[in-house]
Amino acid sequence: xxxxxxxxxxxxxxxxxxxxTSSGIDRKSGPGGIGNSTACGICHSFAADGRCISLLKxxxxxxxxxxxxxxxxxxxxxxxxASFTPRELAxxxxxxxxxxxxxxxxxxxxxxxxxxxxxxxxxETLRILREEYRFGGYIHAKAIPGADPLLLxxxxxxxxxxxxxxxxxxxxxxxxxxxxxxxDSILRPMGLISGKIRENSTELVRYRHAPRFSPAGQSTxxxxxxxxxTDWQILRLTESLYQKYSLKRVxxxxxxxxxxxxxxxxxxxxxxxxxxxxxxxxDWLLRFYGFSARExxxxxHPDFNPLIDPKCNWxxxxxxxxxxxxxxxxxxxxxxxxxxxVKSARAILTARRSTAxxxxxxxxxxxxxxxxxxxxxxxxxxxxxxxxxxxxALRNLIxxxxxxxxxxxxxxxxxxxxxxxxLDAKKAATxxxx
Amino acid sequence: MEKKNLAYRCDGSFHGILCCVYEIYTKKEFPACILTPExxxxxxPEKWIETDKAHGERVWRSLPQxxxxxxxxxxxxxxxxxxxxxxxxxxxxxxxxYRYGPQISEMLADDTVNALRQALKxxxxxxxxxxxxxxxxxxxxxxTGVITPKNRVLPxxxxxxxxxxxxxxxxxxxxxxxxxxxxxxxxxxIIPMEEFIPNAPDEVERNFRRLWKKFYDTVAIRERENPRxxxxxxxxxxxxxxxxxxxxxxxxxxxxxxKEGANALPxxxx
Numbered sequence: 001x002x003x004x005x006x007x008x009x010x011x012x013x014x015x016x017x018x019x020x021t022s023s024g025i026d027r028k029s030g031p032g033g034i035g036n037s038t039a040c041g042i043c044h045s046f047a048a049d050g051r052c053i054s055l056l057k058x059x060x061x062x063x064x065x066x067x068x069x070x071x072x073x074x075x076x077x078x079x080x081x082a083s084f085t086p087r088e089l090a091x092x093x094x095x096x097x098x099x100x101x102x103x104x105x106x107x108x109x110x111x112x113x114x115x116x117x118x119x120x121x122x123x124e125t126l127r128i129l130r131e132e133y134r135f136g137g138y139i140h141a142k143a144i145p146g147a148d149p150l151l152l153x154x155x156x157x158x159x160x161x162x163x164x165x166x167x168x169x170x171x172x173x174x175x176x177x178x179x180x181x182x183x184d185s186i187l188r189p190m191g192l193i194s195g196k197i198r199e200n201s202t203e204l205v206r207y208r209h210a211p212r213f214s215p216a217g218q219s220t221x222x223x224x225x226x227x228x229x230t231d232w233q234i235l236r237l238t239e240s241l242y243q244k245y246s247l248k249r250v251x252x253x254x255x256x257x258x259x260x261x262x263x264x265x266x267x268x269x270x271x272x273x274x275x276x277x278x279x280x281x282x283d284w285l286l287r288f289y290g291f292s293a294r295e296x297x298x299x300x301h302p303d304f305n306p307l308i309d310p311k312c313n314w315x316x317x318x319x320x321x322x323x324x325x326x327x328x329x330x331x332x333x334x335x336x337x338x339x340x341x342v343k344s345a346r347a348i349l350t351a352r353r354s355t356a357x358x359x360x361x362x363x364x365x366x367x368x369x370x371x372x373x374x375x376x377x378x379x380x381x382x383x384x385x386x387x388x389x390x391x392x393a394l395r396n397l398i399x400x401x402x403x404x405x406x407x408x409x410x411x412x413x414x415x416x417x418x419x420x421x422x423l424d425a426k427k428a429a430t431x432x433x434x
Numbered sequence: 435m436e437k438k439n440l441a442y443r444c445d446g447s448f449h450g451i452l453c454c455v456y457e458i459y460t461k462k463e464f465p466a467c468i469l470t471p472e473x474x475x476x477x478x479p480e481k482w483i484e485t486d487k488a489h490g491e492r493v494w495r496s497l498p499q500x501x502x503x504x505x506x507x508x509x510x511x512x513x514x515x516x517x518x519x520x521x522x523x524x525x526x527x528x529x530x531x532y533r534y535g536p537q538i539s540e541m542l543a544d545d546t547v548n549a550l551r552q553a554l555k556x557x558x559x560x561x562x563x564x565x566x567x568x569x570x571x572x573x574x575x576x577x578t579g580v581i582t583p584k585n586r587v588l589p590x591x592x593x594x595x596x597x598x599x600x601x602x603x604x605x606x607x608x609x610x611x612x613x614x615x616x617x618x619x620x621x622x623x624i625i626p627m628e629e630f631i632p633n634a635p636d637e638v639e640r641n642f643r644r645l646w647k648k649f650y651d652t653v654a655i656r657e658r659e660n661p662r663x664x665x666x667x668x669x670x671x672x673x674x675x676x677x678x679x680x681x682x683x684x685x686x687x688x689x690x691x692x693k694e695g696a697n698a699l700p701x702x703x704x
Binding site: 003004007008011012014015016028029031032033034035036038040042043044045046047048049050051052053054056057092095096098099100101103254256270271273347350351353354355357361364365 | 537540541542543548562563565566567568569570571572579594597598599600601602642644645646649650651652653654655657659660661662663664667668676677678
């Protein structure tokens with residue numbers, strides 16, 4: 001098999017992994033080596049689906065011994081199988097890296113023979129890169145569930161980031177679709193890695209040259225829409241993963257039908273991209289905006305409103321906390337205003353030291369007034385000529401994606417008496433065309 | 435300071451602009467516009483500002499003291515931006531900085547400061563993008579690459595690429611501003627260069643380009659295709675120098691300018 005065919009097969013098999021970030025670590029290249037790493041990460045291209053390409057994302061092998069229902073590489077599928085050799089893959093990585101195609105390598109693999117053997121192959125690939133080529137670029141390695149903890153530790157000292165995919169949001173779904181995996185077999189390596197990272201950080205205090213273990217942290221991903229979990233369950237799981245395992249990122253991957261079995265959604269199902277988008281928005285709110293999962297959703301409201309983003313949704317339901325005076329509000333409260341993000345909130349703090357801000361100034365600072373106007377005052381005054389009822393506010397807050405979902409005539413009908421309130425996610429969903 | 439119906443013309447260098455500031459302060463006047471040798475004549479009477487290294491240095495030394503380190507950095511980096519009437523904007527910023535002191539860099543709501551900040555944002559963004567979008571070709575010992583940025587990004591990406599390839603001999607050519615970042619182990623510098631024509635790629639290089647294009651095409655998920663999203667993150671003007679967008683024929687020699695009308699890029703001619 002030619003390298004070209006191998007690359008095609010093993011890229012095709014790896015593309016459903018959502019993570020392609022090269023962030024989290026700053027490093028200069030060592031003497032005689034090649035490659036550095038920047039904390040903010042660098043995108044080298046964008047694929048036709050709009051996703052960033054930062055790393056050479058391939059499987060080491062797709063000859064997997066498992067038979068997970070949702071997976072393209074399941075044992076019982078009739079697909080072409082291929083495996084790299086460690087040296088072949090290392091050379092390809094360096095060749096791409098020199099030409100500035102990539103920031104590094106994202107290496108995952110189907111399980112060949114057994115988890116230990118697979119893990120050894122990954123280790124050998126990374127060893128060649130790190131020791132022979134003195135490669136200082138980014139490496140994201142997938143921990144192989146079930147591999148010996150010693151092997152995982154070795155993998156972690158060679159990689160910058162490690163991840164274990166939690167695959168599906170609940171034990172029951174996992175049992176149904178991936179009977180050979182269990183929640184425990186996934187969480188155990190995850191716990192092992194986060195323990196190692198913690199241990200390593202105290203080691204580093206004592207010995208400066210202690211080998212670093214997965215310095216850019218750990219991430220995971222789960223498939224959205226293949227199983228019946230609600231957004232509330234998914235978001236709560238996400239939150240607890242951040243808290244318990246101090247993960248850097250949780251990725252969501254809208255389910256794309258690759259296999260057709262009775263257990264999965266029918267093969268003409270479109271990937272739930274809007275739902276994935278809303279989950280990412282909520283994920284940002286958890287990580288950077290000081291929200292907790294319970295503030296965004298709860299048992300009574302288990303799903304996100306498809307029409308408006310989670311932050312707007314929260315704000316409309318908490319009108320008693322608004323309007324916020326831009327020139328006095330604290331950072332934490334500014335962050336909760338729709339249309340104000342981390343950058344513009346910081347800019348407001350800086351700019352208001354030298355002058356009292358007005359609506360015109362906010363635009364310069366990057367505030368999206370179209371959304372923020374309903375929730376703020378400047379120097380004690382609301383935007384002139386603004387007349388707000390919750391309904392008008394809401395209608396203006398509906399996102400572009402949400403608007404595309406609403407049929408034209410119904411937008412007209414909404415203005416009078418008998419229409420259901422869009423504030424309710426369930427009712428909003430009934431308005432959407434099936 | 436009196437506003438005058440007067441145009442300054444300077445040589446357009448960094449020190450040239452600083453000398454305009456010197457002139458503004460010695461003559462207590464503020465010009466209506468500042469021209470460079472390339473800009474066409476205006477209806478204003480013109481005054482040529484000679485670049486005097488000593489005067490420029492004097493203004494430059496005053497910047498960190500008066501405008502603070504951040505303010506001085508904004509001036510220095512502001513020179514690399516491509517904002518229209520950059521010279522006048524920088525002078526305005528410096529004059530304002532002398533008046534308000536180091537807090538100038540925090541006066542985000544001020545129009546002059548905002549204009550400079552937007553220009554800098556454009557510059558920094560573009561520099562960051564080119565750290566990823568630049569493509570190198572390997573020819574024996576040497577690696578070469580060509581970029582076409584709007585801003586002068588080479589000074590900003592220099593450290594990144596020198597740290598990325600410490601043992602390589604490479605050249606990154608900025609076609610827009612006709613300058614090149616040259617690097618050999620231990621030393622990197624930016625030099626003006628009128629023209630640079632890369633050699634035709636050899637078989638090894640062509641093969642890597644094919645592999646990369648294959649990877650690029652394969653990694654996209656067809657069910658999620660989203661051309662608008664791709665274009666937001668990577669506008670088409672960047673595609674020209676990227677090997678993954680070149681067809682097999684142009685793959686052979688990417689340095690050839692695309693033919694008029696028959697552009698090799700898919701859909702590049704809008």
